[in-house]
Amino acid sequence: MRQAGRSLPEYRAVREGVAMLDACMRPDLIIEITMQPVRRHGVDAAILFSDIVLPLKALGLDLDIVPGVGPVIAEPITELAGVDAIPAFDATRVDFVSEAVTGLVAELGSTPLIGFAGAPYTLASYLIEGGPSKDHAKTKALMHGAPEVWRALMARLAGISAGFLRVQIEAGASAVQLFDSWAGGLSPHDYRKFVLPHSAAVLGAIADLGVPRIHFGVATGELLAAMSTAGVEVMGVDWRVPLDRAVERVQPGQALQGNLDSTLVFAPWDVVEREALRVLEAARSAPGHIFNLGHGVLPGTDPDVLTRLVDLIHSQEMPREG
Amino acid sequence: MRQAGRSLPEYRAVREGVAMLDACMRPDLIIEITMQPVRRHGVDAAILFSDIVLPLKALGLDLDIVPGVGPVIAEPITELAGVDAIPAFDATRVDFVSEAVTGLVAELGSTPLIGFAGAPYTLASYLIEGGPSKDHAKTKALMHGAPEVWRALMARLAGISAGFLRVQIEAGASAVQLFDSWAGGLSPHDYRKFVLPHSAAVLGAIADLGVPRIHFGVATGELLAAMSTAGVEVMGVDWRVPLDRAVERVQPGQALQGNLDSTLVFAPWDVVEREALRVLEAARSAPGHIFNLGHGVLPGTDPDVLTRLVDLIHSQEMPREG
Numbered sequence: 262m263r264q265a266g267r268s269l270p271e272y273r274a275v276r277e278g279v280a281m282l283d284a285c286m287r288p289d290l291i292i293e294i295t296m297q298p299v300r301r302h303g304v305d306a307a308i309l310f311s312d313i314v315l316p317l318k319a320l321g322l323d324l325d326i327v328p329g330v331g332p333v334i335a336e337p338i339t340e341l342a343g344v345d346a347i348p349a350f351d352a353t354r355v356d357f358v359s360e361a362v363t364g365l366v367a368e369l370g371s372t373p374l375i376g377f378a379g380a381p382y383t384l385a386s387y388l389i390e391g392g393p394s395k396d397h398a399k400t401k402a403l404m405h406g407a408p409e410v411w412r413a414l415m416a417r418l419a420g421i422s423a424g425f426l427r428v429q430i431e432a433g434a435s436a437v438q439l440f441d442s443w444a445g446g447l448s449p450h451d452y453r454k455f456v457l458p459h460s461a462a463v464l465g466a467i468a469d470l471g472v473p474r475i476h477f478g479v480a481t482g483e484l485l486a487a488m489s490t491a492g493v494e495v496m497g498v499d500w501r502v503p504l505d506r507a508v509e510r511v512q513p514g515q516a517l518q519g520n521l522d523s524t525l526v527f528a529p530w531d532v533v534e535r536e537a538l539r540v541l542e543a544a545r546s547a548p549g550h551i552f553n554l555g556h557g558v559l560p561g562t563d564p565d566v567l568t569r570l571v572d573l574i575h576s577q578e579m580p581r582e583g
Numbered sequence: 584m585r586q587a588g589r590s591l592p593e594y595r596a597v598r599e600g601v602a603m604l605d606a607c608m609r610p611d612l613i614i615e616i617t618m619q620p621v622r623r624h625g626v627d628a629a630i631l632f633s634d635i636v637l638p639l640k641a642l643g644l645d646l647d648i649v650p651g652v653g654p655v656i657a658e659p660i661t662e663l664a665g666v667d668a669i670p671a672f673d674a675t676r677v678d679f680v681s682e683a684v685t686g687l688v689a690e691l692g693s694t695p696l697i698g699f700a701g702a703p704y705t706l707a708s709y710l711i712e713g714g715p716s717k718d719h720a721k722t723k724a725l726m727h728g729a730p731e732v733w734r735a736l737m738a739r740l741a742g743i744s745a746g747f748l749r750v751q752i753e754a755g756a757s758a759v760q761l762f763d764s765w766a767g768g769l770s771p772h773d774y775r776k777f778v779l780p781h782s783a784a785v786l787g788a789i790a791d792l793g794v795p796r797i798h799f800g801v802a803t804g805e806l807l808a809a810m811s812t813a814g815v816e817v818m819g820v821d822w823r824v825p826l827d828r829a830v831e832r833v834q835p836g837q838a839l840q841g842n843l844d845s846t847l848v849f850a851p852w853d854v855v856e857r858e859a860l861r862v863l864e865a866a867r868s869a870p871g872h873i874f875n876l877g878h879g880v881l882p883g884t885d886p887d888v889l890t891r892l893v894d895l896i897h898s899q900e901m902p903r904e905g
Contacts, residue, residue: 398881402849405858445802448822448844450861480767480802483823500770501805522770527724536727539772559720 262477262497262523263557264298265310268564271297281326285315291361292368299372301564302571306373306436307365309429311358313379313440314387316425319354322347322388330392337391339403344413347388350424358425359432366433373436375475376429380441381418381459383478388414397446404455415459423466430470438475438497439463444488445480445499452484457491464492475518479556485510500555504543516549523554526566533566534573541577584799584819584845585879586620587632590886593619603648607637613683614690621694623886624893628695628758629687631751633680635701635762636709638747641676644669644710652714659713661725666735669710672746680747681754688755695758697797698751702763703740703781705800710736719768726777737781745788752792760797760819761785766810767802767821774806779813786814797840801878807832822877826865838871845876848888855888856895863899 265272275293276284284290294310314332318324323335338344352359365374386400387393394400404411426437439460444452464474476488477497489496489511496515498507500522507517521540526533537552544550552574558567587594597615598606606612616632636654640646645657660666674681687696708722709715716722726733748759761782766774786796798810799819811818811833818837820829822844829839843862848855859874866872874896880889 396846396881398846398849398883401844401846405847405850405854445823449825451844480823483804483828501767501802503771506805522723522773524718524720524723525727527720528727532727559718561720 262308262554264302264304264308264567265294266558267560268558268562268567269297269301270564271301281312281328282315282318285311286319286357288357288361288364291357292364295361295365295374296368298567299369302568303575304571306375307369309358309362309365309374309376309434311377313377313383313442315358316350316355316378316421317347317384317388320348320351320421321354324387327392332387333392334388334390337399338385338388338410338414340407341410341413343388344410344417347414347417347421349417350421352424352428355425355428359428362429362432362434374434375436375438376426376434377438377440378422378425378429378463380439380444380456380476380478381415381422381463382444382447382456383440383442384418384422385411385414386443388418397443401447401451404451408455411455415456416462419459419462419466422463426463426467427470430467430472434472436473436475436495437467438477439491439493441476441478441481441488444478444484445482447484449483449487453487457487460488461491468492477518482507482510489515495549495551497553498555504540504550505546508547516551517544517547518551518553520553520555521570523556523559523562526554526562526570527559530566530569533570537570537573538577541574584630584876586624586626586630586889587616588880589882590880590884590889591619591623592886593623603634603650604637604640607633608641608679610679610683610686613679614686617683617687617696618690620889621691624890625897626893628697629691631680631684631687631696631698631756633699635699635705635764637680638672638677638700638743639669639706639710642670642673642743643676646709649714654709655714656710656712659721660707660710660732660736662729663732663735665710666732666739669736669739669743671739672743674746674750677747677750681750684751684754684756696756697758697760698748698756699760699762700744700747700751700785702761702766702778702798702800703737703744703785704766704769704778705762705764706740706744707733707736708765710740719765723769723773726773730777733777737778738784741781741784741788744785748785748789749792752789752794756794758795758797758817759789760799761813761815763798763800763803763810766800766806767804769806771805771809775809779809782810783813790814799840804829804832811837817871817873819875820877826862826872827868830869838873839866839869840873840875842875842877843892845878845881845884848876848884848892849881852888852891855892859892859895860899863896 498519820841
C-alpha cells in the first residue's frame with residue numbers, strides 16, 4: 262500500500278511546486294520519495310513511488326492528476342476508435358522508472374522494493390468515466406452493452422499493465438502488486454466474466470520472472486476467491502474482511518497482506534496497539550501473513566504513530582529460522 | 584430504495600426552486616413526490632419521500648443538504664457537550680410527516696407505503712465528519728478513542744431514529760427500512776461492538792407496532808450476518824452479494840430485498856432484462872424475495888427503462904395464492 266505521501270513533511274517539501282505526475286517521471290524524486298518512509302519508519306519493504314495512471318501518461322494519453330479530484334482524462338473512451346488510439350506499451354517511454362528502480366535497489370541494499378501497476382479494470386474505469394466516479398455507471402454500461410469495445414480496451418490495458426510491471430521487475434523490483442482499486446464495486450458474476458481474464462493475463466505475462474505477485478482491491482470480500490485465481494502468491498485484504506475469514510476464500514498456500522483499518526491510526530495509541538494486535542491474532546490462521554494497513558496511508562496521518570506501529574509489529578514478529 | 588428523484592422530469596419540475604430539506608417538510612410535496620414513481624412505474628410499494636437527516640433538521644440541528652455535496656453540519660460533534668446539545672426526539676416537530684403519511688395512505692389505497700430512517704451509525708458519521716466522508720476517519724477515531732461520547736451519541740440518535748419510524752408507522756406506513764448507508768465501511772468486529780447494539784435498540788423500540796422491518800447498507804456483505812440479528816424481517820442486499828450467497832448469511836425465515844446493480848439500467852435493454860432475470864434466478868433459493876435495485880435510482884437513469892423493468896418483473900411473478 263502507499264506509504265509515502267502527504268502525511269510526511271519531507272514529502273510535502275520535495276513535492277512543493279511539482280505536479281504529481283511530473284514527480285512520478287523524475288528519477289531523483291522517485292528515489293527520494295520512495296526512500297522517505299523507509300528511512301523514517303524502518304518498514305520492511307519500500308513501495309515504488311508512482312501512480313497507476315503513470316504508464317498511460319507516459320505513453321502519451323492526455324490525462325492529469327488534479328489535486329483534490331484524482332485522474333482526469335481529456336477524451337473519455339466510448340468506442341473502438343478511442344481504444345485504438347491508446348498506444349501499445351513501449352518500455353522506452355518509462356526509462357525514468359527503470360533508472361529510478363536501479364538506483365533504489367542499490368540504495369536499499371537488503372530491503373526489498375515492491376513495484377506496482379493498476380489493473381485493467383481500474384484503469385478502464387478512469388478512461389471511460391473521464392475521472393473518478395462514485396458508481397462507475399458508464400464503465401459498467403459499456404462493459405455490458407459493448408462487449409467488443411470492452412474486450413479490446415481491457416486487452417490493450419492488460420498489455421500496458423504487464424509491460425509496466427515487467428520493466429520494474431527487470432530493473433530489480435523484488436515483488437509487484439496489481440492494484441484493482443475499484444473492482445470491489447462489481448458483482449462476483451461481472452468480475453469473473455469481464456475482469457478476471459484480463460487481470461489473469463497481466464499476472465500470467467510476468468509469471469516467467471519468478472517474483473511474488475500481490476493482488477489487491479478495496480471492498481473485495483466477495484471477490485477474494487475469484488481474484489486469488491488470477492495467478493498470485495499474495496492476496497491483499499482490506500479491513501472489512503477478518504484475516505481468519507479471508508484465508509478460507511483464497512487458494513491454499515497463498516499469503517495474506519493486511520489489514521488494519523487505515524483510519525484507526527487517528528485513534529489514541531492504546532487503540533492502535535490493541536487493534537494491530539487483534540489483526541496479528543486473526544493472522545495466526547494465515548501462514549506467511551504480511552502486516553499492513555488495509556489501504557494506503559491517509560494524508561492526515563501522524564507519521565509518528567506509523568513509526569510506533571512499525572516498531573510494535575517488529576516487536577511481535579515470530580523469530581525467523583536462520 | 585429511493586425511487587423518486589432527479590431521474591423523473593415531474594420531480595425536477597416540483598423541486599424547482601425548493602431546497603431538498605424544505606421539500607421534505609411540506610406535506611403537499613412529500614405526497615406528490617412519493618406518488619410520482621407509483622403513478623409512472625406502477626411499483627408495488629411507495630417509498631416515503633424524505634431524507635435520513637430530516638429528523639435532525641426538524642429537531643433544530645443546524646444542517647443543510649448542499650446540492651452536489653450532501654448533508655453539511657454547521658458544528659460537528661467532538662465531545663459530550665455536542666451530544667447533549669442534540670434534542671431528544673419530539674414527534675410534534677415532524678407533524679408534517681404524519682400529515683403526509685396520512686394523506687398518502689388514503690391516496691395509495693391497497694398499495695403499501697414504506698417509511699424509513701437513517702441508522703444511528705450513518706447519522707453519527709455525518710454529525711462527526713461535518714458532512715460526507717470517503718473514509719470516516721474522524722468517526723472511527725471517536726468511536727474507538729472516546730467510547731463514552733460515542734455511546735451517548737449513538738443512544739441519542741437511536742432514540743431519534745426509533746421515534747421517527749414510530750411516527751411513520753402510527754400514521755399508517757405498512758413497513759419501514761432502517762438505512763445504515765455507511766456501515767459497510769466498518770470491520771465486522773467494529774460493527775458488532777460499536778453499532779449493532781444501537782441499531783438493535785431502534786428496531787426493538789418499534790417491535791410492538793408489528794410492521795415488517797427492513798435493514799440495509801451498501802457494501803455490507805461481511806456484515807449481513809450481524810445486521811440480520813438486529814431485529815428485522817427483511818434484509819436488503821446490494822449487488823455485490825448474490826442472493827443465493829446472502830440467504831446463507833441471514834437468519835432463517837428472513838426475506839431478502841434486492842439486488843440488481845443500479846448502474847445496469849444504463850446498459851441496453853437486453854442486458855437489463857438478462858441481468859434482472861439472473862437476479863430472479865438467484866432468488867429462487869431466497870423465499871419471500873422482494874425484487875429491487877441494489878441501491879437507489881441514480882439521477883441520470885432513463886425512467887422508461889425503470890417502467891419496463893417493473894413490467895418485466897411483474898410478468899415473471901409467481902402466481903399468488905388466492
